[in-house]
Structure formats: structure tokens, C-alpha cells
Amino acid sequence: MSINAPLPDADVIIVGCGPAGMAAAVTLAEAGRSVIVLDMQPAPGGQIFRSLEANLCDTSPAGQSLLAALGPAYRAGADLIRRFRAFSGACPGIDYRPQTTVWEVRPDGTVGWLQGMNAGYVRGRQVLLAHGAMERPVPFPGWTLPGVMTAGAVQTLLKAGHLKPSGRIVLAGTGPLLLLLANQLHQLGVKPALVGRTDRLSDSVRAARHLRPGGLVPLVKGLGWLGRLKLAGVKSVTGLENLAAHGTQNVESVSFTVGGKRQTLPCDLLIVHDGIVPAIDIPNAAGLRLQWDGPNASWRPATTPDGLGASTLPPEMSAGPCVLRVTGDARRIGGADAAMAHGRVAAQAILAALDHGAGPSADALRAVGKALSVRPFLDAAFPPGLAQALPDDDTIVCRCEELTAGELREKIRSGFRNMDALRGETRCGMGPCQGRSCMVTAARLLQNETRAAGCPPTFRGRPPIRPIPLGAVATLSGLDPRATIRLTLEDKPENASEDTVDAPAE
Amino acid sequence: MNESVTRPAFAHSPGLQPGPKMFSDLAPLTDAVTLSVDGQPVRARAGETVAACLLRAGVPYNRLTPVSGAPRLPYCMIGHCFECLVEIDGIGNRQACLTLVRDGMKVRRQDGAPPALEPSVP
Numbered sequence: 001m002s003i004n005a006p007l008p009d010a011d012v013i014i015v016g017c018g019p020a021g022m023a024a025a026v027t028l029a030e031a032g033r034s035v036i037v038l039d040m041q042p043a044p045g046g047q048i049f050r051s052l053e054a055n056l057c058d059t060s061p062a063g064q065s066l067l068a069a070l071g072p073a074y075r076a077g078a079d080l081i082r083r084f085r086a087f088s089g090a091c092p093g094i095d096y097r098p099q100t101t102v103w104e105v106r107p108d109g110t111v112g113w114l115q116g117m118n119a120g121y122v123r124g125r126q127v128l129l130a131h132g133a134m135e136r137p138v139p140f141p142g143w144t145l146p147g148v149m150t151a152g153a154v155q156t157l158l159k160a161g162h163l164k165p166s167g168r169i170v171l172a173g174t175g176p177l178l179l180l181l182a183n184q185l186h187q188l189g190v191k192p193a194l195v196g197r198t199d200r201l202s203d204s205v206r207a208a209r210h211l212r213p214g215g216l217v218p219l220v221k222g223l224g225w226l227g228r229l230k231l232a233g234v235k236s237v238t239g240l241e242n243l244a245a246h247g248t249q250n251v252e253s254v255s256f257t258v259g260g261k262r263q264t265l266p267c268d269l270l271i272v273h274d275g276i277v278p279a280i281d282i283p284n285a286a287g288l289r290l291q292w293d294g295p296n297a298s299w300r301p302a303t304t305p306d307g308l309g310a311s312t313l314p315p316e317m318s319a320g321p322c323v324l325r326v327t328g329d330a331r332r333i334g335g336a337d338a339a340m341a342h343g344r345v346a347a348q349a350i351l352a353a354l355d356h357g358a359g360p361s362a363d364a365l366r367a368v369g370k371a372l373s374v375r376p377f378l379d380a381a382f383p384p385g386l387a388q389a390l391p392d393d394d395t396i397v398c399r400c401e402e403l404t405a406g407e408l409r410e411k412i413r414s415g416f417r418n419m420d421a422l423r424g425e426t427r428c429g430m431g432p433c434q435g436r437s438c439m440v441t442a443a444r445l446l447q448n449e450t451r452a453a454g455c456p457p458t459f460r461g462r463p464p465i466r467p468i469p470l471g472a473v474a475t476l477s478g479l480d481p482r483a484t485i486r487l488t489l490e491d492k493p494e495n496a497s498e499d500t501v502d503a504p505a506e
Numbered sequence: 507m508n509e510s511v512t513r514p515a516f517a518h519s520p521g522l523q524p525g526p527k528m529f530s531d532l533a534p535l536t537d538a539v540t541l542s543v544d545g546q547p548v549r550a551r552a553g554e555t556v557a558a559c560l561l562r563a564g565v566p567y568n569r570l571t572p573v574s575g576a577p578r579l580p581y582c583m584i585g586h587c588f589e590c591l592v593e594i595d596g597i598g599n600r601q602a603c604l605t606l607v608r609d610g611m612k613v614r615r616q617d618g619a620p621p622a623l624e625p626s627v628p
């Protein structure tokens with residue numbers, strides 16, 4: 001750290017309070033380190049343990065049946081959350097800041113945050129990115145219609161909104177989460193009209209050779225889910241292709257092809273899921289090197305086994321060595337057990353970096369390997385389906401700016417042959433979501449049109465990666481007074497031109 | 507098919523024309539707070555997000571896109587897609603799926619780009 005740099009606010013800043021972030025925070029706090037944990041959710045838990053604390057307190061019959069439907073894997077987070085809470089407010093301990101959105105992370109350990117109408121920076125000697133995964137974007141005809149939602153969205157509404165879907169429901173896609181949700185719905189008395197899977201029996205057969213002893217429990221669990229759905233008479237198909245949603249103001253029907261035959265079903269709610277992928281918004285904007293995971297058709301940050309990222313920024317752009325580590329599903333999809341195991345590994349590596357400790361224990365590393373050993377099987381059994389083929393010309397790719405695959409193809413053919421030129425020309429990726437939903441499709445279209453191979457290119461990530469209200473920019477706090485940062489506000493949808501402001505800190 | 511087909515084009519009607527009911531409560535609302543959505547009172551479960559409240563109320567959209575005026579509802583519910591943008595207490599482009607309801611909160615659905623986001627805030 002250079003002499004002029006402000007003092008760090010904590011030894012470690014952790015982005016994300018899911019299983020990975022909590023496991024790391026507890027390990028660091030136990031070792032006497034000060035930790036700041038930033039998370040945009042209102043309570044600890046991340047995706048899998050969302051609203052767990054509140055739901056455990058709910059003793060009503062409806063609350064109890066919800067807990068039963070969500071199953072033991074959900075309740076399993078209670079102990080970790082309790083340990084996390086025990087360190088919150090202690091000194092030194094965990095300074096937990098919920099409802100706080102991170103909009104910038106720099107390789108030198110500076111993190112930009114937004115809470116309501118306040119924004120600022122905090123600095124950590126080390127930073128751990130535990131911001132999790134997102135569902136794979138699935139551009140298909142009609143996917144922007146009201147009435148199309150992701151499986152994760154419906155699960156979130158169950159856990160945090162106590163709302164269950166009603167009406168004519170179709171689930172389409174692939175992956176454990178889709179089957180998990182179908183089961184949870186079934187247990188709550190919701191009967192979908194169809195569970196349409198894109199995976200096929202041949203995928204399972206191919207996957208079988210990847211089966212390791214560690215994979216038997218998930219396998220038995222999955223077969224149990226399928227069996228229960230079958231018993232309940234839920235209609236199910238495999239090998240679903242060419243999904244489309246139809247309607248003018250909302251979904252009215254869905255159509256798809258199975259075994260060469262086109263079918264149409266009336267539908268009020270289409271729930272889609274095509275597996276989850278690491279969220280790369282923060283790593284990409286922080287300038288971390290990304291790599292392409294072919295079988296999963298997704299990017300992930302290139303890291304050492306203990307999570308250390310590699311900065312691609314030229315040295316003059318950062319003040320010292322890269323102190324960013326990535327853990328949990330943000331690093332590599334592995335589910336909650338792998339996330340907790342790796343959170344501990346990353347924390348041990350951070351402790352070593354802070355005071356030259358021994359680094360990750362063999363025990364902790366083994367736990368990661370064990371938890372990840374089921375992945376090759378799951379990856380082969382549930383290959384990307386809805387997003388496997390590139391979308392037709394008429395299908396919207398960029399939801400924010402409503403750009404179709406055809407429009408992007410045409411621009412690429414007319415000479416906009418790199419991601420940033422394409423973004424500048426079309427505004428693809430410039431809307432409020434900053435490319436989270438469109439980037440992977442745009443990159444694949446570009447590679448396809450230019451016959452390029454290798455790791456697909458990304459948009460250059462630019463802070464703020466999440467919009468900051470102007471009022472909050474004006475009150476930005478926590479930076480060295482001598483330092484000035486340049487914020488680009490071109491992500492604001494109402495700004496047709498690129499608008500930048502110089503934001504001197506308090 | 508059902509009444510959703512014959513529903514008037516709500517782009518021009520400021521009221522809360524109900525869309526097809528996609529979600530229902532696990533249990534009747536106790537512990538409710540009241541917020542206003544486009545001036546009309548809507549009940550919500552304390553501790554839930556504005557997006558959950560809008561979906562329970564069955565609003566047909568929370569925003570009309572700036573480009574084509576197409577209706578949108580929350581899509582991901584975890585803060586990634588930004589489909590759930592609404593105006594909350596005068597500030598536009600707030601993510602409804604990340605914002606908790608509060609008694610007396612004023613929510614407005616967005617028609618195109620939100621006026622509240624123009625650089626009027628200091």
C-alpha cells in the first residue's frame with residue numbers, strides 16, 4: 001500500500017453474506033481480525049438460506065409447512081448464521097452491513113458501497129468476493145413478458161414473500177434447482193401443468209461415468225424428487241427444445257418442441273431455469289482475469305486454489321498488489337457445502353497474507369475437493385439447454401435496451417467486431433443491468449459471426465456497476481481527500497449520451 | 507382464453523388493472539403495513555420487498571420500458587436483472603426486489619425513463 005493511501009477501515013472486507021461469505025467472516029473473526037461484510041439483502045443467508053432467521057421464528061402452521069417444504073438443506077444454515085451473528089457488533093469482530101450494494105471493487109482493496117441514499121468507499125487490507133451466482137440468462141422468444149420468471153425468483157418469493165404461484169404453471173429448463181423447486185411447490189400443494197426438461201436420458205447415461213461416492217447422496221435425493229413428482233401425477237417431459245412464450249401484455253401460452261412435435265399449452269406463469277453461473281459483474285469491473293468454462297458455457301474468475309484473483313490492469317492503474325480473492329459460487333459453482341468449505345480456505349489464505357500464517361489447512365482443502373466432487377456428474381447430467389442454441393434474429397437479447405439478436409448480428413457484420421464497439425454502437429449492455437443479462441449472448445454472437453475461438457470477450461466493466469442515485473454521488477464519503485475518482489454515469493437509462501461527473505470525495 | 511385477453515390496454519389507464527393472478531399468500535396477511543401504489547392503498551406483509559407486494563397485488567406491470575413501452579414485471583428477484591425498477595418516495599429507478607416495504611411508502615410504477623432520475627437531485 002502506498003504511503004499516501006488512507007488507513008484501511010478493516011482487515012478484511014467481504015462482499016456477500018451467503019454461506020461462503022459467512023464461513024469466511026466467522027473464520028477471520030475467530031482469529032481476531034476485523035471484518036466488514038457488505039450485502040444487498042436485508043438479512044444474512046445468501047441465496048440458499050434467504051430469510052432463514054425470520055422463517056425459523058415463524059411458528060404459525062403456514063410457516064411450519066413452508067419450512068417443511070423448503071427441507072433440511074434450508075434449515076442447515078441456522079448454525080452458521082448464529083455463529084455469524086455472535087460476532088456481529090463485537091470488537092474486533094464482524095461489522096455486518098445489510099441492504100448495502102457494492103458498485104465498485106478495486107484490486108487495491110477499495111470497495112464502493114451504496115445504502116439507501118448514502119454512498120461511499122471502504123478500504124480493506126484484503127478483500128474477499130463472495131457475491132455468489134446468478135441464473136444463466138436464457139433468451140427465447142417472449143422471455144421479457146410479464147409472467148415469465150426464473151426458478152430462483154419464485155423460490156425467493158416463497159422464502160421471503162410467503163407467496164406461492166397459482167394458476168397454470170409451466171416449469172421449463174434444466175438443473176437441480178428446477179427439480180428442487182418443483183418439489184417444494186408440490187409439497188405446498190401447487191401442481192404445475194408441466195415440468196419440461198431440456199436434458200435427456202442420454203445426458204444421464206453419459207453423466208454416470210462421472211459419478212463418485214460423494215455424488216450418491218445428491219443422486220438419491222434427485223431420484224426421490226423425480227419419483228415424488230411422478231407419483232403426484234405431475235406431467236413431465238425431457239428433451240424439450242425451442243421454448244417460446246406468447247401473449248401481448250403477459251404470458252398467455254407457451255409452445256415448445258418435444259421429439260420433433262410442436263406443442264402449445266395455456267399458461268399464466270412460465271418458470272425458467274437453465275442452471276446457475278458465477279456472477280462476474282464485480283470481478284470483470286475490478287479487472288480480474290476471467291476464464292471460460294466450456295461445459296458450463298460461462299465465465300469464471302481465474303484464481304489460485306485459495307481464491308486469489310489475477311489483475312489484468314496495468315500496474316500504473318492500481319496502487320499495489322492485487323488483494324482480491326474470490327470464493328463460493330462466485331468463483332466456481334459448487335453449492336452451499338462447497339461455498340462454506342471454500343470460504344474457510346479463502347479466510348485461512350487471507351490470515352496467512354495478513355500475518356504470514358500457515359495458509360489453508362489440508363483439512364479445509366480436502367473438504368472443498370469433496371464438496372466439488374459431484375460437479376462433473378451434475379454438469380454432464382444437466383447441460384445448458386434453453387440457452388444452448390444462439391437465439392433467432394427476432395429474439396430480444398438485451399432486455400434493458402430491447403435489442404434483438406438480429407440487430408446485433410447486423411451490427412457485427414457491418415464492422416462492430418469487438419464488444420465495446422458493439423456496446424457503444426447499439427447500447428447493448430448500457431441499460432440499468434449493465435450487461436448482466438445480455439453479455440454472454442452478445443459475446444457468443446460476436447464469436448459466432450467472427451468465427452473466433454477461445455474465451456469469449458466481455459464488455460469492459462466500468463464502475464459504477466450498479467446505478468447510484470445522483471444524490472448519493474454528491475455525498476460520497478470515505479476516500480482520501482486528495483484522490484478524485486471519475487464516475488461514468490452512462491448506465492442511467494435516461495442519459496442518451498455518455499455523461500461523466502468528477503466526484504471529489506469529502 | 508381468460509379475462510386477460512380482453513383486459514383494456516393498461517398503458518393508458520393509471521389505475522391498477524389486475525393482471526392474471528400469478529401468486530397467492532401461504533397464509534392470510536397478519537402484521538400488515540399499507541403503502542400506496544400509484545395513489546391506491548395496497549397492503550403488504552411487514553418485512554417483505556416492494557416487488558413481492560406488487561406481485562401479490564397482481565399489478566400487470568411495474569414499469570413500461572423506455573424503448574417500446576412494453577410492460578415488465580420482476581424477473582430474477584435477486585437484484586440482477588433490474589426489471590423491477592419503480593419510483594419509491596420520489597426517487598426513480600429503485601430496485602423493488604431489494605427494497606423492503608414501509609408503512610406509508612409511496613410507490614409509483616414507471617412509464618419509460620423516470621423523471622425522478624433527471625439530475626434534479628443536488
Ligand SMILES: Cc1cc2nc3c(=O)[nH]c(=O)nc-3n(C[C@H](O)[C@H](O)[C@H](O)COP(=O)(O)OP(=O)(O)OC[C@H]3O[C@@H](n4cnc5c(N)ncnc54)[C@H](O)[C@@H]3O)c2cc1C
Pocket residue numbers: 015016017018019020021038039040041045046047048049073100101102103130131132133134135151152153155177276282327328329330335336339584
Ligand atoms: C437465485 C438463486 C437461488 C438459489 N437457491 C438455492 C437453493 O434453494 N438451494 C441450493 O442448494 N442452492 C441454491 N442456489 C445456489 C447457491 O448459489 C448456493 O447454494 C449458495 O447459496 C452459494 O453460496 P455463496 O455464498 O457462494 O453465494 P450466495 O448465497 O449467492 O450469496 C451471495 C450474496 O452476495 C450478495 N451480493 C451479490 N452481489 C452483490 C453486490 N454487488 N453488493 C452487495 N451484495 C451482493 C447477494 O445478495 C447474496 O446475498 C441458488 C442460486 C441462485 C442464484
Ligand code: FES
Pocket residue numbers: 557579580581582583584585586587588589590591601602603604
Ligand atoms: S427482479 Fe431482477 S433486479 Fe429486481
